[in-house]
Amino acid sequence: MSWNLCGIELRTPLVTASGPLGWGEEFFEIFSTRGLGLFIPKTVTYNPKIGNPPPRIEETIGGVINSIGLENEGIYKWLKLEPLYRSLDIPVMASIAGSTLDEISKLGEIINKLDYIVGIELNLSCPNVKGENWSNNPSSIFEVTYTLRKVYNKPIFVKLAPKDTPMLYIKPAIDGGADGLTLFNTFPAYKTISGGLSGPAIRPIYMRLFREVKDKVDVPIMASGGVFSASDVLEYLNLGANAVQIGTAFFKDPDIAERIYEELESFLEVKNRDRK
């Protein structure tokens, strides 16, 4: 069985959500790509970013609030990860964010030259960075996506924030040239820190949003939000997701992709057999 995202062949529908596993150096030193179909490293920006002051993590009931603030060393250091990304036996999609259209354009031009990167996930929705959340404004979503489209030839997935009227934000991304969507980023929340909430606590909300938009959108969608088990994956796939991202669950089980895939495989096999 294989899965396809705008021409990108995935051996499994499981994708790493950008963030929890960093850029992969530490993770792939300990764990393999088993179970995974696509790796999306943590977001990179044009210039280095030191990130938010600690504390950056707070646990809630069934969830985690994070406020990392896009810490990263900038695109030029990121390019040094090439040997790692080439060595993986799964495709790698870059995740980018920017604070100006010029930065987005420059990132797109640089990544466009990289044959080992299969596409870009445009992170418009990090809830932890002041003044850069384009996701709140439909005309900005169009403008940023269109800026990247002009310089980038491979698939663009736009990652949006969860909104009560999701089509209002999805339409400008598609009009701007997005080939696919990642729905959705973490949910803005506050406990002792202010940040993005992820984990099982948000899943029912995200499934409702997902169900609402799926029939109105004809581009591939990566679903994201509270995926912790094979049945969560199946629920999103049954709702029409083309692939499913796993993020916070890696904190509980660093080998979660492998665990879920094994379970998924036996389920999908049974389903195929029953069909015959």
Add this chain to the structure above:
Amino acid sequence: MPKIYNGEIVENRPIGGLFLLTVSIGEMVSVEPGQFFLIRIDREDIILRRAFSIFDADRDKLSFLYRVVGKGTRWLSEREVGYKLNIFGPLGNSFSLDSERSLLVGGGSGMAPLYYLGKSLKGDIKFLLGAQTGSFWDRELLLRYAEIGDLEIVTEDGSLGKRGLVTQYIDNSYKKIYACGPIEMLKSIRVDIPVEGSLETTIACGFGACRGCVIETRGGEYRRVCKDGPVFNLKEIF
């Protein structure tokens, strides 16, 4: 290299104000003093693993000394012998073992990593352990520490040992201080000799990837407690 183990609890019992957990992981593992393991809490509402520094390691057995502080450690304290714990590690850096005359300062449950450290250090060692009150320690536990080094104890209420805070009893006659305990204790260690301290924060990934556990150094840089630490030269931090 860290690994996920399916460890079987062979001991998990109260010992004074703490709990002593021993897990058999079925194979030999090499652990350095100061390193930690992440234990999965098998409850759907708890996402993050809990981090415990190694108290003792003997062939295929790992021991942890912990205090019940919230629902995660409460859950752990209720697990019985035979329960299979999902345990990930060893993680983080370790204490350096180059000192020949060392003072090991532990506040409360911060005493935990000092035992394995004390067993690994060469030369003279002295434990300086503090707690709010004497009933925090079990006699059996204090004797284990006393077997491998000199032991001085301090209680805030004066019910056992000297009265006050451990930091009042630190002297400069050692080559190095190793410390673990509450952040206020670590901050108030002001000496001219080198101080290595083990820090504690909320840990998410545990292997340096997510950048969730950073602390700010004196120089304004962010360092990852799980990967660059948990052991730091405290003079770079406070």
